Each structure stands twice: as structure tokens, then as C-alpha cells.
Amino acid sequence: MNHFFRKPILLITATLFSGSIINAQNVGIGTATPQLGKLEVKGSTGAVSAIFYDQSTGVAIENNHPGIGFNSYYNGGRKAIAPGFGGLLGMDPASGKLHIYTAPASIATAGAPMLLTERMSILANGNVGIGIAAPTAKLDVAGNLKIADGTQGEGKILTSDELGNASWQSGASLVPGASIGYGTWGDCATNGNIGAYQPLTGAAGVNNFGKxxxxxxxxxxxxxxxxxxxxxxxxxxxxxxxxxxxxxxxxxxxxxxxxxxxxxxxxxxxxxxxxxxxxxxxxxxxxxxxxxxxxxxxxxxxxxxxxxxxxxxxxxxxxxx
Incomplete structure (x- = not known):
């Protein structure tokens, strides 16, 4: 005759962490009274409050000048999380300026210094700068500007209507040393030097239209x-x-x-x-x-x-x- 004995099994799970939990189940790291979010971190290493990465690149959450470092972090200088390019989206609380930085060169080693260049800035007054740190207009561009909507073409001029809507229009340009154009009435392109013209006519009869x-x-x-x-x-x-x-x-x-x-x-x-x-x-x-x-x-x-x-x-x- 077989006898089976049932014995209770007690499983004990221990959870250890360095932080605090309040009744609302907020988690605090570096603070005993987390109240601003479900996870509140107070303190940093350098300017980094948190960093997230796996086998390669990642992002860093930074304070002082709040920002997000893309494959970059600040600790005694801007550094690479992993080999490659990096960037930064940051904000200056003192001036209200929002700026975007990118690295012009790839970094070969994780933890190596990374030089960033400011590419775009938005001031507190709404001025936007591209290639310029202190824009003085709603859009201030340092460098070339390209506008292509399918109607652009060689020799065309970007013009505006009374509402500020821009469009490409056919235009003529003066070339130093070029021949002078001439033509006959209704055909200004007789010798090929005038390419854009439009004769205007008034009412029929003698009226001195165009005087x-x-x-x-x-x-x-x-x-x-x-x-x-x-x-x-x-x-x-x-x-x-x-x-x-x-x-x-x-x-x-x-x-x-x-x-x-x-x-x-x-x-x-x-x-x-x-x-x-x-x-x-x-x-x-x-x-x-x-x-x-x-x-x-x-x-x-x-x-x-x-x-x-x-x-x-x-x-x-x-x-x-």
C-alpha cells in the first residue's frame, strides 16, 4: 500500500531596490518623497539623470539645461554613448531658447569626446534660426535656401502676392556684356535677346494708351x-x-x-x-x-x-x- 504525504511548499520572493515607495506607488531614486511622477529621479552623473541603451546606441536624459542626448551624454564634456554620430535636443531655461545640435563627424570609440554643432534654434519670441544661433527674424537662415514646388525653373523669380503667398514667376535677368534686345510691335523677341514679354493693349481707337x-x-x-x-x-x-x-x-x-x-x-x-x-x-x-x-x-x-x-x-x- 502506497502512502502519499502532502507537504506545504513555501516560496519566498524578495525584492530589493535602492529607493522609496509611497502609498501612491510612486518610485523615487534619490528622493524619499516622489510626487512628480510614477518614477522620479533626483540627482545626476555629470548632467545625466538617466541613460538608456542596449548593445549599441542609446539616449540620455539630461538636466541643468534639460535635454535629450541622442547617442551622446554630458559628463565633464559631451561624449559618445557608442561609436557613430550623435545629437542633442536641449533647452535653456534662463533664456527660453530651444536648440538642436548634431555631430558633423562620426566618433570611433564609446566614451570619446563628441563635438556638436548647433543647427537650429527657436527663441522665446518665436524667431527661428537655421544655421544661426540668434535669429533676428521669424525665419533667419544662414546659408543657401532652396524652394522647389515643381514650378521652379532657370531664370524664374520668386514673387509674392498681397497676402504674402509666394510663387515662381517667369522673369528676365540682366547679364553684363549681353546684347540689347529689340523687336517689333507685338514681337519683342525678334533678335532673341528678350524672352519674357507681354504686350498690353487698351481700348480700340485713339486713346494714347501707355502714355x-x-x-x-x-x-x-x-x-x-x-x-x-x-x-x-x-x-x-x-x-x-x-x-x-x-x-x-x-x-x-x-x-x-x-x-x-x-x-x-x-x-x-x-x-x-x-x-x-x-x-x-x-x-x-x-x-x-x-x-x-x-x-x-x-x-x-x-x-x-x-x-x-x-x-x-x-x-x-x-x-x-
Whole structure:
């Protein structure tokens, strides 16, 4: 007869660690009262509070200037965790500056000194620097800038609209020693030296379209002082064009709603940014008059008119320059 004896087996597991545990089960290393997180480490070796790595590279959590070292750590100098390149993402609490560093050269030995170069910085005021430590603009770049969106090309110019949206536009460049271009009406590229052009034409008839022209950025104003408006012969007009991806496009034709015949509105024109100006002779006493407008949203709106307070007759040298 077989007899089986059952004996209790007691397993004892001992957990040993250097730290503290409070009721909330927070773990502290170097502190008896961890309260800021489930794991709180107080103290460092050099500037390193923790380092994580396996058989090769790793990351280091650093204090003083809080940061994360990528295959690098600071202990009496920046050093490599393992052979290879390294970097650092750090922040200066005193100035609020965030910076990114990378190593320009690979390190052959773990623990060897690693030289880092600052590549990008973000200041507390939001200025971003690429290749510059103290950017003075929202984007401050030290070095070449490349913008490729599929529309770039040789000889093109990066331009902006009134909202600040940039786009590549066809443009011409002046080359020292190059031949002077010439052509015929409607074909400016006769001898091949002018590659970008666009003839603009006004209304049919005798109107002296183009007698006065002014350019400002992507805007142009062209006067036609002899153009008939309604039944007013030679009252005159001024046309405003805008340069976009399709070339120069007519935005709006300006006229004086109170104008009369033979005033030659648009005899002298000027444009600067969002403001335009036309001057002309006011009938019947031929006193000069200036007409101002500005660009609001998609329309140009009349602002004010100024007259000759000295009550002097119009002088061609003033108006027809």
C-alpha cells in the first residue's frame, strides 16, 4: 500500500531596490518623497539623470539645461554613448531658447569626446534660426535656401502676392556684356535677346494708351489720357494690372465719375504698394487735379482728390512727365 504525504511548499520572493515607495506607488531614486511622477529621479552623473541603451546606441536624459542626448551624454564634456554620430535636443531655461545640435563627424570609440554643432534654434519670441544661433527674424537662415514646388525653373523669380503667398514667376535677368534686345510691335523677341514679354493693349481707337506707366511690385498702372468715356471725348482712363501665374491681368479700369471731356485723366500716373495716383487737367479753367485711390480686398477704391490751391493753370511739365 502506497502512502502519499502532502507537504506545504513555501516560496519566498524578495525584492530589493535602492529607493522609496509611497502609498501612491510612486518610485523615487534619490528622493524619499516622489510626487512628480510614477518614477522620479533626483540627482545626476555629470548632467545625466538617466541613460538608456542596449548593445549599441542609446539616449540620455539630461538636466541643468534639460535635454535629450541622442547617442551622446554630458559628463565633464559631451561624449559618445557608442561609436557613430550623435545629437542633442536641449533647452535653456534662463533664456527660453530651444536648440538642436548634431555631430558633423562620426566618433570611433564609446566614451570619446563628441563635438556638436548647433543647427537650429527657436527663441522665446518665436524667431527661428537655421544655421544661426540668434535669429533676428521669424525665419533667419544662414546659408543657401532652396524652394522647389515643381514650378521652379532657370531664370524664374520668386514673387509674392498681397497676402504674402509666394510663387515662381517667369522673369528676365540682366547679364553684363549681353546684347540689347529689340523687336517689333507685338514681337519683342525678334533678335532673341528678350524672352519674357507681354504686350498690353487698351481700348480700340485713339486713346494714347501707355502714355504714362508706373510699376510697383506685382502691380502696374497704365494711363490712356485720350480715351473716350461714355460721350466724353478724351476724358481719359487709367488701367491697373496685376501680375499672377498667367501674366499681367487687368484688374480694374479707373475713371473719374465726375469727369468731363478733354480732361485727359491718366496723363500722369503713379503706383506704390496698395496706393495709386492720377493727375490731370480739370475743365473748364484747366486747373490741375490729383486723384488718389487704394486697393481694398479685390477692388481699387477712390480715396480723395486734391486741386491746385494756388489757382495756377496746368503746366505740361508737371502733368505730362
Amino acid at each position: 504714362s506707366v508706373s510699376l510697383s511690385g506685382n502691380y502696374a498702372i497704365v494711363g490712356a489720357p485720350f480715351e473716350t468715356v461714355g460721350s466724353n471725348y478724351s476724358q481719359g482712363t487709367a488701367s491697373i494690372y496685376r501680375l499672377d501665374g498667367n501674366g499681367w491681368v487687368l484688374m480694374q479700369k479707373l475713371t473719374d465719375a465726375t469727369g468731363a471731356a478733354y480732361e485727359h485723366f491718366g496723363s500722369s500716373v503713379a503706383i506704390s504698394g496698395q496706393y495709386a495716383h492720377c493727375s490731370y487737367c480739370r475743365r473748364p479753367r484747366r486747373k490741375w487735379r490729383a486723384w488718389f485711390c487704394n486697393h481694398l480686398s479685390i477692388q481699387w477704391q477712390h480715396l480723395a482728390a486734391a486741386k491746385n490751391y494756388a489757382n495756377q493753370p496746368c503746366k505740361p511739365g508737371f502733368l505730362w512727365q
